[in-house]
Amino acid sequence: MSDIDRLFRTYNAPLVRYLTRRLGDRDWAEEVAQETFLRALRQESLTNERAWLFAVATNLVRDEARKASRQRRHLALLAEEERETSVEPAETTLERAQEAALARKAIDALAERDRLALLMREEGLDYSEIAEALELSPGSVGTTLSRARRRLVESYEALQSEREAREKNAAS
Amino acid sequence: MQHPDEGTIHAWIDGQLSPEQASEITAHVAGCAECAAMVAEARGLVAASTRILTALDDVPGGVIPGVPDIAPAPAQIARRRWYQRTELRAAAALLFVVGGSLLVTRRGVDMDATRAMIATTEKSPPAPTVGSDAAATSPAEATQRPMADAAATSSAVEAAPGAAEGSAVKPLGERELLRRSEAKSSAPAQADQSIQPKATFEAQSSRLQARGELRSLKQDAAKTQAADMVNVPPPVANAPPAGAAAQVDVPPRPTVATPVEGGSGSADRGVVGGRVIDKQSGQGVSGA
Numbered sequence: 001m002s003d004i005d006r007l008f009r010t011y012n013a014p015l016v017r018y019l020t021r022r023l024g025d026r027d028w029a030e031e032v033a034q035e036t037f038l039r040a041l042r043q044e045s046l047t048n049e050r051a052w053l054f055a056v057a058t059n060l061v062r063d064e065a066r067k068a069s070r071q072r073r074h075l076a077l078l079a080e081e082e083r084e085t086s087v088e089p090a091e092t093t094l095e096r097a098q099e100a101a102l103a104r105k106a107i108d109a110l111a112e113r114d115r116l117a118l119l120m121r122e123e124g125l126d127y128s129e130i131a132e133a134l135e136l137s138p139g140s141v142g143t144t145l146s147r148a149r150r151r152l153v154e155s156y157e158a159l160q161s162e163r164e165a166r167e168k169n170a171a172s
Numbered sequence: 173m174q175h176p177d178e179g180t181i182h183a184w185i186d187g188q189l190s191p192e193q194a195s196e197i198t199a200h201v202a203g204c205a206e207c208a209a210m211v212a213e214a215r216g217l218v219a220a221s222t223r224i225l226t227a228l229d230d231v232p233g234g235v236i237p238g239v240p241d242i243a244p245a246p247a248q249i250a251r252r253r254w255y256q257r258t259e260l261r262a263a264a265a266l267l268f269v270v271g272g273s274l275l276v277t278r279r280g281v282d283m284d285a286t287r288a289m290i291a292t293t294e295k296s297p298p299a300p301t302v303g304s305d306a307a308a309t310s311p312a313e314a315t316q317r318p319m320a321d322a323a324a325t326s327s328a329v330e331a332a333p334g335a336a337e338g339s340a341v342k343p344l345g346e347r348e349l350l351r352r353s354e355a356k357s358s359a360p361a362q363a364d365q366s367i368q369p370k371a372t373f374e375a376q377s378s379r380l381q382a383r384g385e386l387r388s389l390k391q392d393a394a395k396t397q398a399a400d401m402v403n404v405p406p407p408v409a410n411a412p413p414a415g416a417a418a419q420v421d422v423p424p425r426p427t428v429a430t431p432v433e434g435g436s437g438s439a440d441r442g443v444v445g446g447r448v449i450d451k452q453s454g455q456g457v458s459g460a
Contacts, residue, residue: 103227143179
C-alpha cells in the first residue's frame, strides 16, 4: 500500500468529519479533504502527518472562508432552518434536524480558534498536535479547550431553552 | 499544591498531562471537594460537547449552493501555456509536413537540396524539451523544427491518415524525406521521448481525475493522444513521479464513514480509573 493510500485510509474519515462539522456541508468537506490529500502527495515527507493534514485543511477552509464566510454560513443556517420548519418528516428526523440546527448555531458562536481546537480534539488529536496545527503554545491548549467546551454547552443550552419557550408560547 | 485551573483539569481529563503532573492532580482532587466538583463539571462539559458535535454529522451534502472550487494549485494552471495547446502543435507539425512535401515536389528529388535541408536541421538544437518557446511560437518558426520531429510526425500521420491531407498528396516525397532524416538525425532519442509524454499525460490525468476536474481535459484527451506522439510536452517541473501519481486512487466521492460507524474521536477514549485510555492503542494517553 502506498503512503498516500495509507494516509487516505487513516485520516479521510476523521478529516471529512472534522470539515463537515466545521463547514456544515459534506460535499464541500470532501472537496477540501481531497485537496488536502493531494497537497500531502506533493510533500517530500511529513513529520507529524495528522497535525499537518488538519492544519492544511483548516487553512484551505480559512482561505476560502475569508472571501465569503459570512454569506455561506448564513446560507447554511437558512438551509438548516428551512429544513427545520418547512419539512414535516417523521418526528425523530425533525428532532434530529432541530438538534443539528442548534448545534450549528452553538458551534458558530465560538471563537474560531476555540472551535477548531475543539473539533480537532474530537477527532483524537492530542494537545501537541492541536498546538502545532493551530500554532498555539502547547500549554494553552487545555485552557482553549475548556473555554470552548464551556461556551459550546452554555450557548447550546441557552438556544434550547429559547426554543422551548417559543414552543410553549405557540402551544398556549 | 494549588488548586489546578480549569485548563489543567481538562488536560488531565484528556490524558494530556505528564505522569507526574497527572498523579499530582489525582492526589489533589481526591482531597479537595472544590476541585472534585470542578472535575465533575468538566467531565460533564466534555461529554456534552461531544454529544452536541455529533449532531453536526447529520448533514447532507449540497447544503450550500455553488460551493466554489478550492483554489487549484497554481502549478496546474501555469502548466499549460497557449503554445502547448494540442491544436496549435498539431497545426505546426502539419504545416511542417506539408511545407516539406511542397519543397521536395517543386525541386523534384533534388538530392542536394534535401541534404542541405537535413544539414540545417541537424544544426538546430535537438530540443530535448520540445515545448520550448522557440518550438511552436509561430507556424513559420515551426517549419524550422528539427527533422527528428518530422519522423515522429510522419509516423503519427500515417497512423491517422485522414488527419493530414497534405501528406496524402505527396506521400512519396515525404517518405523519402523521412527515411533520410531517420538515417541522419537522432531518431533514437526521439523514440525515447515519445514514451515520456504519455507517462506525463497519464500522471496529469490521474491527478486531475482525483480532483474531479478532468472534465475540460477529457475533451482534449482524444486529440491529445495523437498529438502527444508528435509533440513532447516539457517535463513538468513539480509533477510527482508518474508512478506515485498513478497510485493515488482518490475516488471523486470517497465513501465517508457514517457518523454512527465512525463515531467521534472522543468515543475512542475511555476513562479508566481516572486515567484517559486510548481505546485504539490501549495505552494511557500521556502528556504532551
